Amino acid sequence: QQQVKQSPQSLIVQKGGISIINCAYENTAFDYFPWYQQFPGKGPALLIAIRPDVSEKKEGRFTISFNKSAKQFSLHIMDSQPGDSATYFCAASRRWGGADGLTFGKGTHLIIQP
């Protein structure tokens, strides 16, 4: 059973455009929803995270939108740049910070075209 579903699997966006990646979860016990960025051959790096009592969180060009009733959350990358080309994972955990381990989505391969 996949507890966090992520889409799309791959995404191509023009430089300067908005990249949008969506995730849906099933377990209502999840209380922490981070997004990670991973480059080939590297470990994931935390981008931004949100709790379910907040509908939106913005850090620089990255914004998480959260819809608790729909059990969905999304990552928006504004003014997308070629350096943003990477694989993005959404994740979820029952504890803030992922202290009981993280359940990851399948990932989105993002390509920003110059």
Next chain:
Amino acid sequence: GAVVSQHPSWVICKSGTSVKIECRSLDFQATTMFWYRQFPKQSLMLMATSNEGSKATYEQGVEKDKFLINHASLTLSTLTVTSAHPEDSSFYICSAIPRDRLYEQYFGPGTRLTVT
């Protein structure tokens, strides 16, 4: 700060042999470390939770006798893949939670294991 290293970064071993992967928190102490497995172009799957001084907790479906985890100190956890088979070939990634910052988690760069 908050750097996690893994050694080796890549390893090739023959079927039937054992291989040990180290995960170190370089500038912080970690009471909890996690081990994940990632197949090519796939997601990360949590294998086990490693707590310093106690036995690791394994996720359902992960063979604890095959994937031996030791968290001997506050800065080191090791994963030993015993009697390796080609299907064990994967990218193994660890993460660590600082003991004084329980709401943060840092990932290592991963170890690529190839079993021939």
